[in-house]
Amino acid sequence: MYELRDVTKRYTQKNRTVDALRGVSLSIAEGELVAIQGPTGGGKSTLLQLLGAMDRPTSGSVTLDGLELAGLSEAAGADVRARTVGFVFQGFNLIPTLTAQQNVETGLVPLGLGAAERAERAAQALADVGLAERAAHMPDELSGGQQQRVAIARALAKNPRVLLADEPTGNLDERTRDEIMAMIERLWQDQGLTIVIVTHDSWVARRAPRRLWISDGVVTDKTDGRAPREPAATAR
Numbered sequence: 330m331y332e333l334r335d336v337t338k339r340y341t342q343k344n345r346t347v348d349a350l351r352g353v354s355l356s357i358a359e360g361e362l363v364a365i366q367g368p369t370g371g372g373k374s375t376l377l378q379l380l381g382a383m384d385r386p387t388s389g390s391v392t393l394d395g396l397e398l399a400g401l402s403e404a405a406g407a408d409v410r411a412r413t414v415g416f417v418f419q420g421f422n423l424i425p426t427l428t429a430q431q432n433v434e435t436g437l438v439p440l441g442l443g444a445a446e447r448a449e450r451a452a453q454a455l456a457d458v459g460l461a462e463r464a465a466h467m468p469d470e471l472s473g474g475q476q477q478r479v480a481i482a483r484a485l486a487k488n489p490r491v492l493l494a495d496e497p498t499g500n501l502d503e504r505t506r507d508e509i510m511a512m513i514e515r516l517w518q519d520q521g522l523t524i525v526i527v528t529h530d531s532w533v534a535r536r537a538p539r540r541l542w543i544s545d546g547v548v549t550d551k552t553d554g555r556a557p558r559e560p561a562a563t564a565r
C-alpha cells in the first residue's frame with residue numbers, strides 16, 4: 330500500500346532548519362494496523378501528513394498503491410485526500426454549527442454525490458459507529474467520545490482505503506478511549522482498512538499488531554511478538 334524510500338522532510342524558517350524526517354524507508358501493507366509512537370517533536374505528525382498527501386517530502390519517494398505522492402499537483406493531492414484517505418484528529422475538528430449528520434456529509438461534498446446519496450451514506454456511517462440516534466444533535470450536545478465517533482464516521486463515509494489518526498484518543502478519558510479503540514479495531518477487521526495511528530499512549534499502541542517508533546526523524550520498527558521464523562530444515 331505505502332512505500333517510502335529515503336524520505337526527508339526539512340522545515341526551513343528564517344535562520345533555522347529542522348530535519349523532521351531523516352532518510353525514512355518504510356513499507357506499510359494493505360490492511361495493516363500500525364501505531365506510531367515517539368517523543369514530542371520526533372516527526373510523528375510530519376510522517377502522517379506525508380502519508381495523507383497533506384504535505385510533500387523534501388526528498389525521497391512516498392507511493393500509495395504505486396501513485397507517487399511527492400510529485401502530485403495541488404488538485405491531485407486534494408483528490409487523494411477526498412477519496413482515498415480518511416483523517417481523524419485529537420480535537421475531533423467538527424463544525425460546531427452543524428449537526429452530526431451534516432458534519433459527516435461535509436466529508437462527502439468533494440465526491441460530487443447527489444444530496445440524497447450524501448444523506449444516505451452519512452446516516453449509514455453514523456449507524457456504523459453506533460450513533461444513528463444522535464444524527465440531529467449538535468457537537469456540543471455530544472460527549473467527547475461521541476464527537477470522536479462522528480469524526481470517525483465523517484472519515485469513513487467516503488469509503489477510504491486508509492484511515493490516518495493523529496492522537497485520536499488524546500482528549501478522552503480511559504473508558505471512552507477503550508471504547509473508541511474497540512470501535513476502530515472492529516472497523517479495521519470488518520472493512521479491511523489500512524490504519525495508521527499516532528499516539529502517546531502505550532496502551533493504545535499495544536493494541537496495534539505493528540508498532541513504529543520515531544525519534545529525531547528516524548523510524549525504528551518496534552513490533553515484538555512477531556511469529557518466529559521457522560528454523561531452516563537443515564538446521565534441525
Ligand SMILES: Nc1ncnc2c1ncn2[C@@H]1O[C@H](COP(=O)(O)OP(=O)(O)OP(=O)(O)O)[C@@H](O)[C@H]1O
Binds near residue numbers: 340342348
Ligand atoms: N510547519 C513547520 N515549520 C517548522 N518546523 C516544523 C513544522 N512542523 C513541524 N516542525 C518541526 O519538525 C519536528 C517534528 O515535528 P512533528 O510535529 O512531526 O513531531 P511530533 O512527533 O508529531 O510531535 P508531537 O508529539 O509534539 O506532536 C519538530 O522539531 C517540529 O518543531
